[in-house]
Amino acid sequence: MTEPSAVFEDEYRELLDSFGAFVRRELEPLAAELGEGGHPSHELCSYVRQRSAQLGFYAGDYPESLGGSDMPFSAVVALQHAAGRTGCRLAPYALAGSEGPSPLLLGGTDEQIKRYLEPLVRGQRTRCLALTEPDAGSDAFRLTTTADRVDGGWVISGRKTFVSNAAHADLVLVVAAVRTPAGQRRPAVFLLEQGHPGMRLGQRYEGMSGEVLHELVLDAAEVPDEALLGDGDAPDALGASMGSLSRGRLMVAAMCNGIAEYALSLGVEYARHRRAFGRPIGDYQHVQEHLVTSRAELEASKVLTLACARLVDSGVEPPENAALAKLTASTMAVRVVDRALQVHGATGWVRGHPLEFLYRQVRTMTIIEGTTEIQKVIIAGAMGLG
Ligand SMILES: Cc1cc2nc3c(=O)[nH]c(=O)nc-3n(C[C@H](O)[C@H](O)[C@H](O)COP(=O)(O)OP(=O)(O)OC[C@H]3O[C@@H](n4cnc5c(N)ncnc54)[C@H](O)[C@@H]3O)c2cc1C
Structure with a gap:
């Protein structure tokens, strides 16, 4: 079955597959040692970051002259989504986030770019x-x-x-x-x-x-x-920060879509096998409602995020686009994780279950990079309101 959002991902299929293989072969074994609820150590994050930079995934949208891979921004957004959907707790650290190169630094002098931005792109510093x-x-x-x-x-x-x-x-x-x-x-x-x-x-x-x-x-x-x-x-830092805020918001949106995709896959798998009243719980319409609604919302959000990222690559970057994507994806991911946990009953609530962790992790997403309400303020402004 081909999902509508595949239209935007197909061009990067090889890149996404090789990133997925890296996560499976190298990061999942390390993540298995993290223990329940454990946050990866600074040393482990450094290792993951530098290994990913060596392979060309980390900060891929920065120029090769600075140690990046000259990827389009939409490829990095697709990678961000792929990291979320692996469910591997170390995968996000393989891609540049708030500790990585800041687009703000592109406004630096040549000396500042060489001294500060380049080691960040190479994953050597944070x-x-x-x-x-x-x-x-x-x-x-x-x-x-x-x-x-x-x-x-x-x-x-x-x-x-x-x-x-x-x-x-x-x-x-x-x-x-x-x-x-x-x-x-x-x-x-x-x-x-x-x-x-x-x-x-x-x-x-x-x-x-x-x-x-x-x-x-x-x-x-x-x-x-x-x-x-x-x-x-x-x-003026206010002017310079606008582009970087929009890109940061699209990255968060992609991460949310990836998290939601992983949560939904757990929910569907569980609903197919868990039995109650003599039948798999996925036979019951109340359970299907949780999963089908989640799938529709996720697919719409994913298409929106990937389309906005494509527009950035073609030089169209109005702040309300990123706000629409971030608002849609972050609120959707909170709902999808909540529903997937509900489908698992007590099993998903137990400390150490992936959904229990995602439930806490995803709650951050409606606050960081501008709250949900602030995204609405931006969109309302673009609609000539307020
Ligand atoms: C995990 C995490 C990581 C973070 N990392 C960083 C970081 O690295 N660097 C950094 O500088 N900051 C960071 N922050 C801070 C983050 O940017 C702020 O929390 C965020 O901007 C919201 O500000 P606030 O928490 O002060 O909430 P407030 O601004 O006090 O808002 C409180 C509530 O009022 C609402 N509200 C405010 N104004 C309006 C309005 N005009 N219309 C409607 N509703 C409104 C908000 O949406 C929110 O619901 C981080 C926060 C978190 C949770």
């Missing part, structure tokens, strides 16, 4: 993005972290929160408000290496799926002029 603040989450650019000019550089002060990979990142992208010549504040990005004097980890947060986030405190951290991303006097 980074984090310190944007969110205790009083600036969805309203991300209402910053109280400031960077003020001093002789030969800048002094950065403020408090960032919920930063992924903050404890291990070699490079920290700090978004701080600088003063324009007209005296207004606007966001700019500064590049600080781990251990920079005046920057330290604050509160540690452990999320429901085991992911660890941190506060980052900037206590009058002095940085040289070269720490400011880009040429000139503080290029």
Whole structure:
């Protein structure tokens, strides 16, 4: 049976098959040692990342001159989906996420690209993005972290929160408000290496799926002029970040579609074999309803995400497209995982069952890269509302 979404995947079939084979042969045996609910260690993630970079999967959409594979963005989105549908807990670490090369760095000087972006593309180093603040989450650019000019550089002060990979990142992208010549504040990005004097980890947060986030405190951290991303006097980070936000959202959408596909496959398999009242539970229409509705929603979401990724490759990148895909895929994945767990009854609820983990993991997806409500705000704006 050919699914409608295969239209968008067929071109990358060979790539997707070889990624699937890599996951099966190399990552699944390592994942089997993780234990229930265990989060992979920093060392294991580094190994997976570097091995995947060697094979050409990691950060594949970056240019070969930087260590990437010059893949179209839609191929990377298809890989992201493939990683989710394997169900292997290590597969997402084989592809660049929030610890990998940031498209923001493409706006850097030649020296910054060579020094910071290239090792990220090669998987040799990782980074984090310190944007969110205790009083600036969805309203991300209402910053109280400031960077003020001093002789030969800048002094950065403020408090960032919920930063992924903050404890291990070699490079920290700090978004701080600088003063324009007209005296207004606007966001700019500064590049600080781990251990920079005046920057330290604050509160540690452990999320429901085991992911660890941190506060980052900037206590009058002095940085040289070269720490400011880009040429000139503080290029506008708000403008530069828009494209990178859209691409990040499409990657999250693809990951959600992949997770949903895996959850649905578990649900269908279980419904075919589990028996109740003398028949497989898949014979009952209430159970079919969970699985059929999930399949329809998943296929529609997948087509939408892959089509938006194709449009990015043809230079069409309005923010509302990524918002539509992220809104659709993340809310769909939460529902599909919930239904698949329901089909499993108590079996899916038990600690250590794949669905129990997915249930906690997928809940993150309607919050990261802009909440569901913020995607709706973007779409409403594009419809001329609000
Ligand atoms: C797993 C995880 C990883 C993260 N990693 C990072 C990271 O690496 N770097 C980083 O900087 N941040 C990171 N974050 C933070 C994330 O970006 C924020 O949590 C997110 O932007 C939402 O902000 P908030 O949590 O402050 O919620 P708030 O902005 O306080 O929102 C609370 C609620 O109000 C709603 N709301 C807010 N404004 C509106 C509006 N205008 N209309 C309708 N509803 C609205 C929201 O949708 C939400 O439901 C991470 C978060 C998580 C969970």
